[in-house]
Amino acid sequence: MFGSMAESTGILEGLLHPSLYVKTAWGVILFLAIVSFLGTRNMEKVPRGLQNILEMAVEGLYNFIGGIVGEKKAPKYFPFIATFFLFILISNYVGLLPFSGHEGPYIPPTSTISVTAALAIIVFFAIHVFGISEKGLGYFKHFITPFVFMLPLNILEQLVRPLSLSMRLYGNIYGHELVVGTFMGLVPMLIPVVFNLLGVLTGAIQAIVFTLLTSSYIGEAVHDEHH
Amino acid sequence: MSLVAGLIAIGAGIAVGFGAVGSGIGQGIAAGKAFEAMARQPEVRGTVQTFLIIALAFMETLTIYGLVIAFMLLGKM
Numbered sequence: 001m002f003g004s005m006a007e008s009t010g011i012l013e014g015l016l017h018p019s020l021y022v023k024t025a026w027g028v029i030l031f032l033a034i035v036s037f038l039g040t041r042n043m044e045k046v047p048r049g050l051q052n053i054l055e056m057a058v059e060g061l062y063n064f065i066g067g068i069v070g071e072k073k074a075p076k077y078f079p080f081i082a083t084f085f086l087f088i089l090i091s092n093y094v095g096l097l098p099f100s101g102h103e104g105p106y107i108p109p110t111s112t113i114s115v116t117a118a119l120a121i122i123v124f125f126a127i128h129v130f131g132i133s134e135k136g137l138g139y140f141k142h143f144i145t146p147f148v149f150m151l152p153l154n155i156l157e158q159l160v161r162p163l164s165l166s167m168r169l170y171g172n173i174y175g176h177e178l179v180v181g182t183f184m185g186l187v188p189m190l191i192p193v194v195f196n197l198l199g200v201l202t203g204a205i206q207a208i209v210f211t212l213l214t215s216s217y218i219g220e221a222v223h224d225e226h227h
Numbered sequence: 228m229s230l231v232a233g234l235i236a237i238g239a240g241i242a243v244g245f246g247a248v249g250s251g252i253g254q255g256i257a258a259g260k261a262f263e264a265m266a267r268q269p270e271v272r273g274t275v276q277t278f279l280i281i282a283l284a285f286m287e288t289l290t291i292y293g294l295v296i297a298f299m300l301l302g303k304m
Contacts, residue, residue: 168291171288171298174298205280205284209284
C-alpha cells in the first residue's frame with residue numbers, strides 16, 4: 001500500500017509520469033462530463049431519456065443530502081457533496097469492467113489509499129472551511145461547548161474522521177479487487193462473477209456511506225443552534 | 228522462509244480474523260432486529276432496509292481496518 005505512495009515521491013514526478021490511478025480518474029471525470037453534456041443539451045420541460053435519468057439522480061441526491069444537511073443549507077452544499085458521490089460511484093464501478101487491473105488499461109482509482117486519502121483530506125478541510133464561512137471564528141466554540149476538557153477528545157475525533165473515511169473506502173474497493181484476483185487464479189469460471197455482483201452492491205453502498213458521512217459532518221459544522 | 232516472514236503471516240491472519248468476529252456478531256444482531264421489525268410491520272420495509280444497509284456498512288468498517296493492517300503487513304513481507 002505505501003509502496004505505491006513511495007513510487008511517486010515528488011509532485012513533479014507525479015505530474016510528468018501520472019500513475020494508472022490518475023489516468024483512470026481522468027477517464028472517470030471525462031465520462032461524467034460527457035454524460036452530463038449529452039443529457040443537458042436541448043433540455044425540455046418534460047424530460048425524457050437521458051435527461052430524465054439525470055434528473056432522477058439529481059433529485060434523489062438532493063433529497064438525500066438535504067435530509068441530512070437541512071433544507072436551508074442544502075442548495076449551498078449540495079453540488080460539492082453530490083460530486084463526491086458521483087465520482088466515487090463511477091470510480092468503484094471501473095473495477096467491474098473487463099480488463100481492469102494493475103496491468104490493464106484502467107484500474108479503479110479508489111483502490112489506492114492515495115486517492116481515498118485525497119478525497120478524505122478534501123472533506124476534512126471543507127468541513128472546517130464551511131464551518132468558519134458560516135459562523136466566523138465562533139465556529140471553534142463548539143469544540144469546548146459542554147466542558148473545556150472535551151477539547152482534546154474533540155480534536156482527536158476530528159483527526160480520526162478522514163482516517164476512517166479513507167480506510168473504509170480503500171479497504172472495500174481494494175479488498176474486492178484482491179479477492180476477485182485471487183479467485184481468478186483459483187476458480188476462474190463462476191466465482192468471480194458472483195463477487196462482481198457483490199461488487200455492484202458494495203460499490204454503491206460505499207459511495208452512499210462516504211456521502212452520508214460527509215454531509216453529516218458538514219451539516220454538523222454549519223447548523224445553527226437556535227432551533 | 229525466515230522467522231520474520233512467518234510472524235508477519237501470523238500477524239496478518241490474526242488481524243483479519245479477530246477483526247471479523249465482533250463485526251460478524253454485531254451485524255447478525257442488527258439484521259435480526261431488522262427482520263423482526265419488518266415482520267411486525269411490513270409497511271416500514273423500505274425505510275428499515277435503507278437504514279440496515281447503512282448500519283451494516285458502519286460495522287463492516289471495523290473489519291476493514293483489520294484488513295488494511297493485514298495489507299500493510301503483507302506489503303512488508
